[in-house]
Amino acid sequence: MSEKTKNRVILAVASVAVVVIAFGALNNPALPPTAEERVASLSASIKCPFCNGESLAESASGVAADYRALIADRVENGATDDEIRGEFAERFGEAYVLDGSRSGWTIALWVVLGVAVLSGAAAILMLRRATGRGEVAEPQDGVEDRRGARISGRTLAGTAAVGVAIIAIGVVAATSLSSGGTDALEGVAGDVVAGNEVDLDAITNEQMEEVVAANPEVIGMRLALARRYFEAGEFGKALDHYFEVLDRERHPEALANVGWMTYLSGEPEVAVQYLEAALARSPDYLPAKWFISNVLVDLGRPLEAEPYLIEVMASPDAPDEIKLSAATLLQQIQDEK
Amino acid sequence: MTALLGSATILVALIAAAAIVVQGIRNVGSGRVSALKWPVTVFVSAAFATFVILEIAILTHDFSIGYVANNTATTTPFIFLFAGGWAALEGSIVLWGVMLGLFTWLVWRKVDDGDRLGVGALAVMGAVSVFWFGLMATAGNPFAVCVEAFTNGCAATEWWTSNAVSALQGRGPNPLLQNHILMAVHPPMLYTGYVGFTVPFAYAMSALWTRSVGPRWLERTHRWSVVSWSFLTVGIVLGGWWSYEVLGWGGYWAWDPVENAAFLPWLVATAFIHSAVVERRRGMLRSWNFVLVITTFAATILGTFLTRSGVIASVHAFTQSKIGPILLTFLALVVIGSFALFAARAPSIAQAPRLESLLSRDGFILLNNLLLTVFAFAVVVGTMFPLIVEALSGDELSVGRSFFDRVAVPLSLLLLGTIGVGAVAPWRRADPAVLWNRLRYAVMLGLLAGASTVVAGVDSIGVTVTVTLAVFVIAAIVIRLIDVAMARPESFVAAAGLVIRNEPGYWGGQIAHIGVALVAISLATTSGLAVRDTIDLARGQQARVGDHCFVYVEPFERTDPQRQVTGVRIAVLDEACVYVQRVLEPRLNLYAGTTQPIGTPTVWTTLREDVYLGIAGGSADTVRLNVFIFPLQWLLWFGGAVVVAGGFVALRRKPRGALDASDEDASDDEDAPAEEVDV
């Protein structure tokens, strides 16, 4: 076989292999992580409070086992990874979440690294350039293998193609490794049980009812469904689902919306209790602040409503019309004073 | 009495080390090494005596010594008793000291009269020893006497007192440390590696000091560097193995600050032994090698500091101690002193030939140095970052796995790629056609291997890419060996043997590279294809995980002198739950004097995978098991062993009058050990 033929055969085989690998990389979208994998990765990313810097996944202590079980419960109940990490951060402090991405400081970390890489690369290039183009390269020491020295343009192109393919695979690999699995939509119920994000807009109320009925432990979807009923004014159905949620977890959204519906049904005193509970559970929950300020004004306790209104107005998340209403209400209160 | 004797030997060693420094400085001009004979002899003997006396105190259960009372007990088995000599803080410093003694002696043997470089190096080693024995004589005295005793253990110690009190019984070693034999081996290996880098550092300092900045110091220390690097590798691999076998969480590396502290010098040292080859072969990178050797030594001290000062929370960290500030001071002296000396001499370090082409072995080693340095930098920054942020802003945060993995995975894959090309590229300037000729089959084989993982149904792209690159590396090296050997008249096997024997440095390095590729494959499969599950089983009940079925057979109990063992027998069956393949016995060990049992997982290793069982809890009739299945886990330990074997092959001396290089790869030099991959 001539060198040329050999190179052709090699490039042909290599190209087929590249196609197969690329096919494997693209046609095998990372499956959504199972509940067990989520528990494993979550516990690896949370520091065990009792164990000298070990993560929950690594520690053999009893409390780490308990907290892993707790994470498994949360996952089963439909909490997202960020919510679960957030729960730990809220109780133990940010330092217990082994994932810098929760804070802006991590960006600084990556910038520092980037600068290091660039300056290193620049140093090498400077070393190279300092040689000068005019300098004549000395003959290579030793005997070189010249058998395949005549090389066709096609071979070079082939090598480049293989190189590009390898880099492409690398990039795909790096992104899929770092993103840690995307959310392929395969059976709504399956994903909800696994706690994945699902585009709920595409699903009808009836479908959601089915999923919720089949998986009574799932909270995320039940909340979404209840919210739909709540927004549509179907308070009876909304209340059923919210109470179902509250049986399992004192979710701030459920508490707040139940409170508002209670107020609308003419029981402001009870409503305040619900809304206060919602705020106790989640002090920054905006709708609860807006609701409670309205109820308090209605109850003739405007002074108590005032701080909530100010917070609503100061919140960057509040929609403009709410801010406007809050401002009007606040003006009224201050006028009355 | 033992205590007094031990403290006395420490003082003698300290004084002798100081004498080495004084005599070294006085004689560095003339190179008269005979003036150092007595100080070195006394120092080495005293260092050994310190260690022997500590061991005697431990083996005779002298509980009037605080260290002995708090870290050993009469019920401790011999091997852990012996390992007690270095298992805890003060003992580890003694081990460090005795290693320094050993290495000082080995260096001294090779120094003749008139050897200014050698005398200077001895003086630097003496200075390091002064610090180390000074630490022993002050804040870290292993022979401090117990003045207030518990029934088991010692509450308070003093340097020396005639009113010593003795505990009735010792506290015994930390249960985690007496649960596995590896704990007796892993630290000495790591320390040998750590302390070993004192020698290249000492020679480098001496070279700067005596203004002999040529590559002579590298020639003289290259074997030291490779030996130390090999021991460091053994230490890190054994540490991962210990973690895997004992801690029961089913992993071997967690990016814990102390793990990072061991990994850091390894990364820099790996860069150093590669760039040292470039200087010895091509005369380039002279200044850079000084920077790397200083950084390696500083990194070993930094690692020691992080482990022993209590500034960072870690399972590995010793309890808080008073030695932190002293170590920090020493670190500062080393960094500032040695870089100042380097800066003062920098203008006289000759500007050597420049890099001719990036496409050459030189170019790829430079790339490797860049990647390793960035890697090391990322590890340092990631480890320190929480401390720095807290100091700057008061914010508390943690940098964990996700950051390190995100940095390590791409860097490791890139490094793996550079190994394959760099290992077979000619020096100075590679003709692309020549390079392609040497690599074409390897490229094909690597891609075929990657494609076959896809065909075999592996759905982890990380595994596919790693296998592609690893097979590429292995094939490139093996094909190179075949090419070179086939060109010889002997039969192929004989020829290959001769080729390796004639160029032990180069081929030792390539063996290490093959080991690194094997390690990389295992890292990918054990992280990308692992199966993890937690199952609850009642007696007689079965559950399936992966391709196996697990049946809870029965519980069992056993009483050893130092511990109470409770465990369960679990039968491992095939997927269909028909044939019993193996019976495993995961256990909980409760050590005397402790209340918390230590889990002891069991591992069943086959060529295909490890089946790993640990007890996670349970009640009277049920057991909760952590089940892990790690494909190709054995390859990690095997690959590690291959890396180390490569390091030791590289140490073989070239045969005298080595055969003509024309049929060898003339573009190769001795010694190019392994690249990185996180262990």
Next chain:
Amino acid sequence: MAIAGIAVFFAISIVFASRFGSDPSLSSSPLIGKPAPTAPVALADGSGTVSITDFEGDIVVVNFWASWCLGCREEHDALTRAASDYESFGTTFVAINYQDSPGNAQAFLDELGTSPTTVYARDEGSRTAFEWGVLGLPETFFVDRDGVVVGKVSGPMTYGLLSLTIEDIILGKAIGDVTTGEVENR
């Protein structure tokens, strides 16, 4: 460049030096100033559950302990004395047993005594410790009459510290984090 490097090194050294002697595994409690967790916890005698909301209007002292914890042994007497001494001021003491076997816990109480004015509870599955963000034992949280966590003491307490803290809360003074010593991990 060398100078810049040395400056950075100095800065890092100072960071290290500032950490000497502090326990790196401790951090301040994010719970302070927030409403106390209200999830119910099982009573030690198995007769039901109890929640912080059951003591609305009281100052509640929530102490986490275990029989294996030496500091808990040390502070036990102070806690039982304070529980009866301050009862008339409207305080309730809740002692929550954590990561322990019921047998060992009972033996501990039998040996060191109990107080009739303390509620003994048992944390099953560490859920309560999670809610409170317990980092090590012993740890004691102070909840004011409005149900807000106003203070936390890590490490064993003396009677003096305990009484001062309670009196400060009665007077409406801020408490914050107090560390008295090492907390123990298991």
